[in-house]
Amino acid sequence: MPSIERRSFIKNGAFGIVSLAMLPGISGYKAMLDPATKAQFKISLAQWSLNRSLRNKTMDHLDFARLAASDFGIYGIEYVNTFFKDKASDSKYLAEMNARAGDAGVEQLLIMIDGEGGLAELDDTIRTAAVTNHYKWVEAAKTLGCHSIRVNAYGVSDDRAALHAAAVDGLGMLTSFAEKVGINVIVENHGGLSSDGKWLAGVIKEVNMPGCGTLPDFGNFCLRQADDGMGHSSCVDEYDRYQGVEELMPFAKAVSAKSYDFDAAGNETTIDFQRMVSIVKKSGYKGYLGIEYEGSRLSEHEGIKATKKLLDRLIP
Structure with a gap:
C-alpha cells in the first residue's frame, strides 16, 4: 500500500481495529487463537532496550517503529510512556506514531506506564488520583491500536494484606x-511486593476481571534493595525468578524477556533463558516475547541482537 494511502487508512481506522475488547494484541492474537499457526511465539521489542539512545537524544521516539523493523527485523513494539510523556492526549502526535508504525509494517502492542502514581497506595485519595492519571494512557493505547497498558502495583507499606487490598481496589477501578x-491493564513484577509472584498472582485472582492480567518479566524479582555505601544500590532480597514467572504466567497477556549480558556461546549469563522459555511454553501462552535488553557491556544494538539470536534459537 502506498505510504499516503496507508497513513490515511491508519488515521481513519485506528479506532476500529481496537474493538476486539480484552484480546491482547490484534494481529498478535490471531496467532494466539489460530490452532494452525506454526509459531507459538513472535518476538517484540521493548522501547526500554534503547533508553540510553532516547535519553541522550541520539534517537527520536518517532523513529522507534522504523528502527525495530529495519535494524532488527522485529515487527511488534512496546512503548514506554516516559519517551512521549507529554503526548498522551496529542492527537496529531499519536496519528504520526500510527503512520510511522504503519509505514514500517510494525504492530504497536502496549504502553508501559511509569510516573503516574502507585495503584496500591494505601491512601484512598492518592490511589484514586493515580487511577485517574492512567486514563489518558488508556485512551492513547486505544488510539494506537495497542492491546494493553502496563502499570505498577506500587504502594508504601510493610503490611502485605493492606497493600493487597489497595492493589485490588486500584486495579479494579482502572480495569x-x-x-x-x-x-x-497488565501488571509487571517491577519492584517491591509486585516482585513477589505469589502476592501479585493473588491480587490478580481477586480482581477477577478478564481485562486485568500480568506482564511477567524474566528479571525484575528484587524485593528489597540496600545502599552499598558508595552511592550504588544492590538487591539484598530476591524472589526466585523461575518460580515467579511460573506463578504469573496463568494471567500473562505479554512477557518481557529481560537480558543483561551473554557468554561466548550466546547464552544469557544471569538468566537461564532455556528454562524461562520452557516455563512460558508450558503455561500455554502464545504470543509475543518482548526483548528488553538492560545490560551495559554490550551496546544497545548488540544487546538486542544477542537477545533476539538467543530467542530465535529457543523458540519454534
Whole structure:
C-alpha cells in the first residue's frame, strides 16, 4: 500500500481495529487463537532496550517503529510512556506514531506506564488520583491500536494484606475504565511486593476481571534493595525468578524477556533463558516475547541482537 494511502487508512481506522475488547494484541492474537499457526511465539521489542539512545537524544521516539523493523527485523513494539510523556492526549502526535508504525509494517502492542502514581497506595485519595492519571494512557493505547497498558502495583507499606487490598481496589477501578474501550491493564513484577509472584498472582485472582492480567518479566524479582555505601544500590532480597514467572504466567497477556549480558556461546549469563522459555511454553501462552535488553557491556544494538539470536534459537 502506498505510504499516503496507508497513513490515511491508519488515521481513519485506528479506532476500529481496537474493538476486539480484552484480546491482547490484534494481529498478535490471531496467532494466539489460530490452532494452525506454526509459531507459538513472535518476538517484540521493548522501547526500554534503547533508553540510553532516547535519553541522550541520539534517537527520536518517532523513529522507534522504523528502527525495530529495519535494524532488527522485529515487527511488534512496546512503548514506554516516559519517551512521549507529554503526548498522551496529542492527537496529531499519536496519528504520526500510527503512520510511522504503519509505514514500517510494525504492530504497536502496549504502553508501559511509569510516573503516574502507585495503584496500591494505601491512601484512598492518592490511589484514586493515580487511577485517574492512567486514563489518558488508556485512551492513547486505544488510539494506537495497542492491546494493553502496563502499570505498577506500587504502594508504601510493610503490611502485605493492606497493600493487597489497595492493589485490588486500584486495579479494579482502572480495569473497569479500560475494559470499556477494549484495553487490558497488565501488571509487571517491577519492584517491591509486585516482585513477589505469589502476592501479585493473588491480587490478580481477586480482581477477577478478564481485562486485568500480568506482564511477567524474566528479571525484575528484587524485593528489597540496600545502599552499598558508595552511592550504588544492590538487591539484598530476591524472589526466585523461575518460580515467579511460573506463578504469573496463568494471567500473562505479554512477557518481557529481560537480558543483561551473554557468554561466548550466546547464552544469557544471569538468566537461564532455556528454562524461562520452557516455563512460558508450558503455561500455554502464545504470543509475543518482548526483548528488553538492560545490560551495559554490550551496546544497545548488540544487546538486542544477542537477545533476539538467543530467542530465535529457543523458540519454534
